[in-house]
Amino acid sequence: MSKMEVKNIRFVVKRWDPKDGRFFESEYTVPVYRGMTVLDALIYIKENIDKTLAFRGSCRMGVCGTCGIVINGKPRLACETQILHLNTDTVYLEPLHNLPLVKDLIIDHTPFFEKQNKIKPYLIRRDMEEYWNPTREYLQTPEEHLRYMQFTYCLTCALCYAACPTTATNPDFLGPQALMNTYRFIADSRDEGRLERIAIIDNPDGCWGCHLAGACSEVCPKGVDPALAIQLLRREVAKIAFGYVEPVEGAKVAPSLQLTEKRITKGPPEFTVEGAEEKLKEFKIPKTIPVEKSK
Amino acid sequence: MFAKRERKYKSTPNRLGVKGWYGSLKYNMEKYLYLLHRITGVGLAAFVILHVILMSSRMFGEEAYHQIHGLLMNPYTDIGMVIVTAALLFHGFNGIRLLLHEYGILFVRPKRPVYPYRVSVKSSGVRLFTILMIILAVLFFIPVLYEYIIIWW
The missing domain is CATH 1.10.1060.10 (Alpha-helical ferredoxin)
Structure with a gap:
Protein backbone atom coordinates (compact mmCIF):
# COMPACT_ATOMS: atom_id res chain seq x y z
CA MET A 1 0.00 0.00 0.00
CA SER A 2 1.46 3.34 -1.00
CA LYS A 3 1.48 6.22 1.43
CA MET A 4 -1.60 7.96 0.01
CA GLU A 5 -3.75 4.85 -0.39
CA VAL A 6 -6.62 4.70 2.04
CA LYS A 7 -8.48 1.74 3.48
CA ASN A 8 -11.79 2.08 5.30
CA ILE A 9 -11.66 0.43 8.72
CA ARG A 10 -14.63 0.00 11.07
CA PHE A 11 -14.06 1.08 14.67
CA VAL A 12 -16.31 -0.31 17.38
CA VAL A 13 -15.86 1.67 20.59
CA LYS A 14 -17.15 0.35 23.91
CA ARG A 15 -18.12 3.51 25.79
CA TRP A 16 -19.04 4.12 29.41
CA ASP A 17 -22.00 6.35 30.13
CA PRO A 18 -21.45 7.82 33.63
CA LYS A 19 -25.02 9.23 33.85
CA ASP A 20 -26.79 5.91 33.28
CA GLY A 21 -23.93 3.79 34.64
CA ARG A 22 -23.84 1.43 31.66
CA PHE A 23 -21.75 0.53 28.63
CA PHE A 24 -22.86 1.19 25.06
CA GLU A 25 -21.17 0.73 21.71
CA SER A 26 -20.61 3.21 18.89
CA GLU A 27 -19.45 2.35 15.39
CA TYR A 28 -17.41 4.58 13.10
CA THR A 29 -15.78 4.10 9.70
CA VAL A 30 -12.40 5.80 9.42
CA PRO A 31 -10.27 6.18 6.26
CA VAL A 32 -6.92 4.76 7.32
CA TYR A 33 -3.61 5.53 5.63
CA ARG A 34 -0.28 3.78 6.12
CA GLY A 35 1.34 4.70 9.43
CA MET A 36 -1.93 5.94 10.98
CA THR A 37 -2.20 5.07 14.66
CA VAL A 38 -5.30 4.27 16.72
CA LEU A 39 -4.88 7.62 18.49
CA ASP A 40 -4.90 9.36 15.09
CA ALA A 41 -8.14 7.52 14.29
CA LEU A 42 -9.69 8.60 17.60
CA ILE A 43 -8.71 12.21 16.91
CA TYR A 44 -10.21 11.86 13.38
CA ILE A 45 -13.48 10.54 14.89
CA LYS A 46 -13.56 13.37 17.43
CA GLU A 47 -12.92 16.04 14.78
CA ASN A 48 -15.09 14.73 11.95
CA ILE A 49 -17.68 12.20 13.13
CA ASP A 50 -18.59 12.28 16.82
CA LYS A 51 -17.63 15.20 19.03
CA THR A 52 -19.02 13.49 22.14
CA LEU A 53 -16.39 10.71 22.14
CA ALA A 54 -14.10 11.09 25.15
CA PHE A 55 -10.57 9.66 25.25
CA ARG A 56 -7.21 10.69 26.63
CA GLY A 57 -3.94 11.24 24.79
CA SER A 58 -1.10 13.69 25.02
CA CYS A 59 2.41 13.22 23.64
CA ARG A 60 1.51 10.95 20.65
CA MET A 61 4.90 9.23 20.85
CA GLY A 62 4.69 6.66 23.63
CA VAL A 63 6.25 8.76 26.37
CA CYS A 64 3.42 10.07 28.55
CA GLY A 65 1.43 6.81 28.82
CA THR A 66 -2.00 8.46 28.98
CA CYS A 67 -3.55 6.90 25.84
CA GLY A 68 -3.63 3.31 27.12
CA ILE A 69 -6.77 1.48 25.94
CA VAL A 70 -7.74 -2.09 25.13
CA ILE A 71 -7.35 -2.61 21.38
CA ASN A 72 -8.77 -5.86 19.98
CA GLY A 73 -8.76 -7.44 23.43
CA LYS A 74 -5.21 -6.50 24.43
CA PRO A 75 -4.11 -3.42 26.40
CA ARG A 76 -1.90 -1.19 24.23
CA LEU A 77 -0.89 2.44 23.82
CA ALA A 78 -3.17 3.99 21.17
CA CYS A 79 -0.33 6.22 19.92
CA GLU A 80 2.06 3.31 19.35
CA THR A 81 -0.40 0.96 17.64
CA GLN A 82 -0.56 1.26 13.88
CA ILE A 83 -4.02 0.31 12.61
CA LEU A 84 -2.85 -1.58 9.52
CA HIS A 85 -0.48 -3.68 11.65
CA LEU A 86 -3.53 -5.11 13.44
CA ASN A 87 -4.52 -6.86 10.14
CA THR A 88 -8.27 -6.61 10.78
CA ASP A 89 -11.13 -4.77 9.10
CA THR A 90 -12.76 -4.09 12.46
CA VAL A 91 -10.97 -2.62 15.45
CA TYR A 92 -12.57 -3.01 18.89
CA LEU A 93 -11.67 -0.38 21.45
CA GLU A 94 -12.44 -0.59 25.17
CA PRO A 95 -11.36 1.38 28.25
CA LEU A 96 -8.55 -0.22 30.30
CA HIS A 97 -9.83 -3.05 32.48
CA ASN A 98 -9.80 -3.29 36.29
CA LEU A 99 -9.83 0.48 36.88
CA PRO A 100 -12.76 2.81 37.73
CA LEU A 101 -14.40 4.45 34.72
CA VAL A 102 -14.84 8.17 34.14
CA LYS A 103 -16.38 8.47 30.66
CA ASP A 104 -16.19 6.52 27.40
CA LEU A 105 -12.55 5.39 27.10
CA ILE A 106 -11.28 7.42 30.04
CA ILE A 107 -10.42 5.58 33.25
CA ASP A 108 -9.53 6.84 36.70
CA HIS A 109 -5.93 6.02 37.66
CA PHE A 242 15.23 -17.77 55.62
CA GLY A 243 17.32 -15.39 57.73
CA TYR A 244 19.73 -14.44 55.00
CA VAL A 245 19.76 -10.69 55.63
CA GLU A 246 22.70 -8.84 54.18
CA PRO A 247 23.58 -5.58 55.91
CA VAL A 248 22.50 -2.80 53.59
CA GLU A 249 24.47 0.38 53.59
CA GLY A 250 23.33 2.99 51.13
CA ALA A 251 25.70 4.52 48.60
CA LYS A 252 28.03 7.20 49.90
CA VAL A 253 27.74 10.85 49.00
CA ALA A 254 30.18 12.09 46.36
CA PRO A 255 33.16 14.12 47.67
CA SER A 256 32.53 17.82 47.95
CA LEU A 257 33.12 20.14 44.98
CA GLN A 258 35.93 21.91 46.81
CA LEU A 259 38.09 18.78 46.65
CA THR A 260 37.40 18.34 42.93
CA GLU A 261 38.48 21.90 42.23
CA LYS A 262 41.76 21.30 44.05
CA ARG A 263 42.34 18.21 41.98
CA ILE A 264 41.81 20.15 38.75
CA THR A 265 44.22 22.91 39.80
CA LYS A 266 46.99 20.31 40.08
CA GLY A 267 47.13 20.23 36.29
CA PRO A 268 47.73 17.23 33.98
CA PRO A 269 49.90 14.35 35.28
CA GLU A 270 53.63 14.37 34.63
CA PHE A 271 55.02 12.60 31.55
CA THR A 272 56.47 9.50 33.20
CA VAL A 273 56.99 6.88 30.44
CA GLU A 274 60.66 6.04 30.38
CA GLY A 275 62.52 6.95 27.21
CA ALA A 276 59.50 8.70 25.69
CA GLU A 277 61.19 12.11 25.63
CA GLU A 278 64.11 10.67 23.61
CA LYS A 279 61.73 8.93 21.20
CA LEU A 280 59.91 12.18 20.58
CA LYS A 281 63.22 13.87 19.72
CA GLU A 282 64.23 10.91 17.50
CA PHE A 283 61.03 11.00 15.42
CA LYS A 284 60.89 14.79 15.53
CA ILE A 285 57.32 14.69 16.83
CA PRO A 286 56.37 18.05 18.25
CA LYS A 287 54.97 18.05 21.79
CA THR A 288 52.12 20.27 20.72
CA ILE A 289 50.40 19.75 17.34
CA PRO A 290 50.40 23.00 15.38
CA VAL A 291 46.96 24.24 14.33
CA GLU A 292 46.54 25.35 10.72
CA LYS A 293 45.32 28.85 10.47
CA SER A 294 42.57 29.52 7.94
CA LYS A 295 43.51 31.97 5.21
CA MET B 1 -12.75 -20.78 60.50
CA PHE B 2 -11.70 -18.27 57.89
CA ALA B 3 -11.81 -14.59 58.76
CA LYS B 4 -13.65 -12.62 56.13
CA ARG B 5 -11.26 -10.44 54.22
CA GLU B 6 -12.40 -6.89 53.90
CA ARG B 7 -11.69 -5.40 50.53
CA LYS B 8 -10.28 -1.89 50.57
CA TYR B 9 -10.89 -1.24 46.91
CA LYS B 10 -14.36 -1.66 45.48
CA SER B 11 -14.95 -3.59 42.31
CA THR B 12 -15.61 -1.50 39.19
CA PRO B 13 -17.95 -2.34 36.27
CA ASN B 14 -14.82 -2.63 34.17
CA ARG B 15 -13.28 -5.35 36.35
CA LEU B 16 -12.84 -8.54 34.34
CA GLY B 17 -13.19 -11.03 37.18
CA VAL B 18 -12.61 -14.66 36.19
CA LYS B 19 -12.87 -13.58 32.54
CA GLY B 20 -9.47 -11.95 33.06
CA TRP B 21 -7.96 -15.44 33.40
CA TYR B 22 -8.97 -16.61 29.95
CA GLY B 23 -10.11 -13.30 28.30
CA SER B 24 -8.08 -12.54 25.22
CA LEU B 25 -6.35 -15.26 23.23
CA LYS B 26 -3.42 -13.05 22.30
CA TYR B 27 -1.09 -13.54 25.22
CA ASN B 28 2.03 -15.56 25.91
CA MET B 29 2.09 -19.29 26.64
CA GLU B 30 2.53 -18.76 30.40
CA LYS B 31 -0.88 -17.11 30.70
CA TYR B 32 -2.58 -20.27 29.40
CA LEU B 33 -0.46 -22.43 31.68
CA TYR B 34 -1.62 -20.17 34.52
CA LEU B 35 -5.27 -20.77 33.52
CA LEU B 36 -4.77 -24.52 33.14
CA HIS B 37 -2.96 -24.66 36.50
CA ARG B 38 -5.96 -23.04 38.19
CA ILE B 39 -8.50 -25.30 36.46
CA THR B 40 -6.53 -28.46 37.27
CA GLY B 41 -6.01 -27.24 40.85
CA VAL B 42 -9.75 -26.77 41.41
CA GLY B 43 -10.47 -30.09 39.66
CA LEU B 44 -7.95 -31.99 41.80
CA ALA B 45 -9.30 -30.42 44.99
CA ALA B 46 -12.82 -31.52 43.96
CA PHE B 47 -11.47 -35.02 43.23
CA VAL B 48 -9.81 -35.28 46.64
CA ILE B 49 -13.06 -34.26 48.39
CA LEU B 50 -15.05 -36.79 46.35
CA HIS B 51 -12.43 -39.46 47.03
CA VAL B 52 -12.59 -38.86 50.79
CA ILE B 53 -16.41 -39.00 50.75
CA LEU B 54 -16.42 -42.29 48.79
CA MET B 55 -13.74 -43.86 50.98
CA SER B 56 -15.64 -42.85 54.11
CA SER B 57 -18.39 -45.25 53.02
CA ARG B 58 -16.30 -47.85 54.88
CA MET B 59 -17.66 -46.34 58.09
CA PHE B 60 -21.07 -47.79 57.21
CA GLY B 61 -19.78 -51.34 56.86
CA GLU B 62 -18.01 -53.49 54.31
CA GLU B 63 -21.17 -54.04 52.29
CA ALA B 64 -21.80 -50.32 51.78
CA TYR B 65 -18.16 -49.89 50.71
CA HIS B 66 -18.36 -52.66 48.11
CA GLN B 67 -21.73 -51.44 46.91
CA ILE B 68 -20.40 -47.95 46.16
CA HIS B 69 -17.27 -49.35 44.49
CA GLY B 70 -19.45 -51.61 42.41
CA LEU B 71 -21.19 -48.49 41.10
CA LEU B 72 -17.84 -47.00 40.13
CA MET B 73 -16.81 -49.98 37.99
CA ASN B 74 -17.79 -48.48 34.64
CA PRO B 75 -15.97 -46.97 31.64
CA TYR B 76 -16.99 -43.41 32.58
CA THR B 77 -15.05 -43.67 35.83
CA ASP B 78 -12.03 -44.89 33.84
CA ILE B 79 -12.26 -41.87 31.54
CA GLY B 80 -12.56 -39.68 34.64
CA MET B 81 -9.45 -41.30 36.13
CA VAL B 82 -7.49 -40.67 32.93
CA ILE B 83 -8.49 -37.01 33.10
CA VAL B 84 -7.56 -36.83 36.80
CA THR B 85 -4.16 -38.41 36.07
CA ALA B 86 -3.54 -35.95 33.23
CA ALA B 87 -4.53 -33.05 35.51
CA LEU B 88 -2.28 -34.37 38.29
CA LEU B 89 0.72 -34.71 35.98
CA PHE B 90 0.23 -31.26 34.49
CA HIS B 91 -0.32 -29.64 37.89
CA GLY B 92 2.73 -31.40 39.35
CA PHE B 93 5.20 -30.57 36.60
CA ASN B 94 3.89 -27.05 36.11
CA GLY B 95 4.13 -26.65 39.89
CA ILE B 96 7.84 -27.53 39.77
CA ARG B 97 8.30 -24.92 37.04
CA LEU B 98 6.46 -22.29 39.09
CA LEU B 99 8.41 -23.13 42.26
CA LEU B 100 11.68 -22.46 40.48
CA HIS B 101 10.60 -19.53 38.34
CA GLU B 102 8.74 -17.71 41.09
CA TYR B 103 12.03 -17.26 42.93
CA GLY B 104 13.71 -15.87 39.85
CA ILE B 105 15.65 -19.09 39.09
CA LEU B 106 16.63 -19.32 35.40
CA PHE B 107 15.52 -15.73 34.88
CA VAL B 108 17.90 -13.36 33.14
CA ARG B 109 19.39 -10.35 34.90
CA PRO B 110 17.79 -6.95 34.35
CA LYS B 111 19.22 -5.35 31.24
CA ARG B 112 18.98 -2.15 29.26
CA PRO B 113 15.70 -2.41 27.32
CA VAL B 114 16.47 -2.24 23.60
CA TYR B 115 13.74 -2.46 20.94
CA PRO B 116 12.44 -5.03 19.94
CA TYR B 117 11.92 -5.83 23.63
CA ARG B 118 12.28 -9.44 24.72
CA VAL B 119 10.59 -10.26 27.99
CA SER B 120 12.16 -12.57 30.57
CA VAL B 121 9.44 -15.26 30.46
CA LYS B 122 10.29 -15.72 26.78
CA SER B 123 14.05 -15.87 27.35
CA SER B 124 15.64 -19.11 26.22
CA GLY B 125 16.35 -20.62 29.67
CA VAL B 126 12.90 -19.97 31.10
CA ARG B 127 11.05 -21.01 27.94
CA LEU B 128 13.13 -24.19 27.47
CA PHE B 129 12.46 -25.26 31.05
CA THR B 130 8.73 -24.61 30.58
CA ILE B 131 8.67 -26.75 27.43
CA LEU B 132 10.73 -29.44 29.18
CA MET B 133 8.19 -29.64 32.01
CA ILE B 134 5.31 -29.96 29.53
CA ILE B 135 7.17 -32.69 27.61
CA LEU B 136 7.84 -34.56 30.89
CA ALA B 137 4.14 -34.35 31.81
CA VAL B 138 3.20 -35.76 28.38
CA LEU B 139 5.86 -38.51 28.59
CA PHE B 140 4.59 -39.60 32.00
CA PHE B 141 1.04 -39.55 30.70
CA ILE B 142 1.71 -41.90 27.76
CA PRO B 143 2.12 -45.12 29.87
CA VAL B 144 -0.98 -44.16 31.89
CA LEU B 145 -3.01 -43.79 28.72
CA TYR B 146 -1.52 -47.03 27.34
CA GLU B 147 -2.47 -48.88 30.52
CA TYR B 148 -6.07 -47.69 30.33
CA ILE B 149 -6.33 -48.49 26.61
CA ILE B 150 -5.19 -52.09 27.33
CA ILE B 151 -7.80 -52.36 30.11
CA TRP B 152 -10.52 -51.15 27.75
CA TRP B 153 -9.36 -53.48 24.99
Missing part, protein backbone atom coordinates in the same frame (compact mmCIF):
# COMPACT_ATOMS: atom_id res chain seq x y z
CA THR A 110 -6.46 6.79 41.37
CA PRO A 111 -6.28 3.20 42.77
CA PHE A 112 -3.28 2.54 40.53
CA PHE A 113 -1.33 5.52 41.89
CA GLU A 114 -2.51 4.92 45.45
CA LYS A 115 -1.02 1.44 45.29
CA GLN A 116 2.19 2.82 43.84
CA ASN A 117 2.43 5.33 46.70
CA LYS A 118 1.89 2.54 49.26
CA ILE A 119 5.29 1.05 48.53
CA LYS A 120 7.07 4.39 49.14
CA PRO A 121 8.45 5.03 45.65
CA TYR A 122 11.32 7.26 46.74
CA LEU A 123 14.79 6.78 48.22
CA ILE A 124 14.75 6.02 51.95
CA ARG A 125 17.95 7.06 53.73
CA ARG A 126 19.18 7.04 57.28
CA ASP A 127 21.35 10.15 56.92
CA MET A 128 18.43 12.55 57.29
CA GLU A 129 20.57 15.70 57.36
CA GLU A 130 22.06 14.87 53.95
CA TYR A 131 18.65 13.64 52.70
CA TRP A 132 16.87 16.95 53.34
CA ASN A 133 19.83 19.26 52.68
CA PRO A 134 21.81 17.44 49.97
CA THR A 135 25.37 18.58 49.31
CA ARG A 136 26.25 16.28 46.38
CA GLU A 137 24.84 13.28 44.48
CA TYR A 138 25.11 9.71 45.83
CA LEU A 139 27.85 7.63 44.23
CA GLN A 140 26.79 4.68 42.05
CA THR A 141 28.71 2.53 39.60
CA PRO A 142 27.29 1.74 36.12
CA GLU A 143 26.90 -1.93 37.22
CA GLU A 144 24.85 -0.89 40.24
CA HIS A 145 22.75 1.34 38.00
CA LEU A 146 22.09 -1.51 35.54
CA ARG A 147 20.55 -3.60 38.34
CA TYR A 148 17.41 -1.44 38.35
CA MET A 149 17.73 0.71 35.23
CA GLN A 150 15.28 -1.41 33.19
CA PHE A 151 12.53 -0.75 35.72
CA THR A 152 12.93 3.03 35.65
CA TYR A 153 11.58 3.16 32.09
CA CYS A 154 8.01 2.66 33.39
CA LEU A 155 5.48 5.16 31.98
CA THR A 156 2.80 4.36 34.62
CA CYS A 157 0.40 3.76 31.74
CA ALA A 158 -1.43 0.98 33.71
CA LEU A 159 -1.43 -1.47 30.77
CA CYS A 160 0.13 -4.14 33.01
CA TYR A 161 -2.52 -3.47 35.65
CA ALA A 162 -5.26 -4.00 33.05
CA ALA A 163 -3.69 -7.21 31.68
CA CYS A 164 -2.94 -8.89 35.04
CA PRO A 165 -5.30 -11.82 35.74
CA THR A 166 -4.76 -11.51 39.51
CA THR A 167 -5.83 -7.85 39.49
CA ALA A 168 -8.93 -8.98 37.57
CA THR A 169 -10.14 -11.05 40.53
CA ASN A 170 -8.48 -9.35 43.52
CA PRO A 171 -9.12 -5.56 43.67
CA ASP A 172 -6.66 -5.21 46.58
CA PHE A 173 -3.72 -6.80 44.74
CA LEU A 174 -0.99 -4.18 44.47
CA GLY A 175 -0.52 -4.88 40.79
CA PRO A 176 2.55 -5.45 38.62
CA GLN A 177 3.61 -1.81 38.45
CA ALA A 178 3.71 -1.22 42.22
CA LEU A 179 5.57 -4.49 42.82
CA MET A 180 8.02 -3.76 40.02
CA ASN A 181 8.63 -0.33 41.55
CA THR A 182 9.30 -1.98 44.93
CA TYR A 183 12.07 -4.06 43.39
CA ARG A 184 13.36 -0.99 41.53
CA PHE A 185 14.04 0.72 44.89
CA ILE A 186 15.22 -2.42 46.69
CA ALA A 187 17.81 -3.01 43.93
CA ASP A 188 18.95 0.62 44.05
CA SER A 189 22.31 0.82 45.86
CA ARG A 190 21.43 4.29 47.19
CA ASP A 191 18.32 3.05 49.02
CA GLU A 192 18.26 1.89 52.66
CA GLY A 193 14.54 1.08 53.06
CA ARG A 194 14.56 -2.56 51.91
CA LEU A 195 13.04 -4.08 55.06
CA GLU A 196 10.47 -1.31 55.32
CA ARG A 197 9.23 -2.00 51.79
CA ILE A 198 9.31 -5.77 52.14
CA ALA A 199 7.05 -5.48 55.21
CA ILE A 200 4.48 -3.76 52.96
CA ILE A 201 4.53 -6.26 50.09
CA ASP A 202 5.10 -9.58 51.95
CA ASN A 203 1.44 -10.70 51.90
CA PRO A 204 -1.11 -12.34 49.51
CA ASP A 205 -2.15 -8.91 48.21
CA GLY A 206 1.51 -8.12 47.60
CA CYS A 207 4.21 -10.15 45.90
CA TRP A 208 2.63 -13.54 46.77
CA GLY A 209 -0.51 -12.67 44.79
CA CYS A 210 1.43 -12.97 41.52
CA HIS A 211 1.18 -16.37 39.82
CA LEU A 212 3.53 -15.71 36.92
CA ALA A 213 1.10 -15.41 34.03
CA GLY A 214 3.58 -13.01 32.39
CA ALA A 215 0.77 -10.92 30.85
CA CYS A 216 2.17 -7.70 32.38
CA SER A 217 5.50 -8.09 30.61
CA GLU A 218 3.76 -9.09 27.38
CA VAL A 219 1.79 -5.81 27.16
CA CYS A 220 4.44 -3.42 28.51
CA PRO A 221 5.16 -0.85 25.76
CA LYS A 222 8.64 -0.03 27.09
CA GLY A 223 10.11 -3.48 27.74
CA VAL A 224 10.16 -2.86 31.48
CA ASP A 225 9.32 -6.51 32.25
CA PRO A 226 7.42 -6.31 35.57
CA ALA A 227 7.22 -10.14 35.74
CA LEU A 228 11.01 -10.33 36.05
CA ALA A 229 11.06 -7.68 38.79
CA ILE A 230 8.36 -9.48 40.79
CA GLN A 231 10.19 -12.83 40.67
CA LEU A 232 13.45 -11.16 41.74
CA LEU A 233 11.54 -9.36 44.49
CA ARG A 234 10.18 -12.68 45.77
CA ARG A 235 13.71 -14.03 45.86
CA GLU A 236 14.71 -11.11 48.11
CA VAL A 237 11.67 -11.70 50.37
CA ALA A 238 12.45 -15.44 50.57
CA LYS A 239 16.10 -14.68 51.46
CA ILE A 240 14.96 -12.57 54.40
CA ALA A 241 12.39 -15.22 55.44
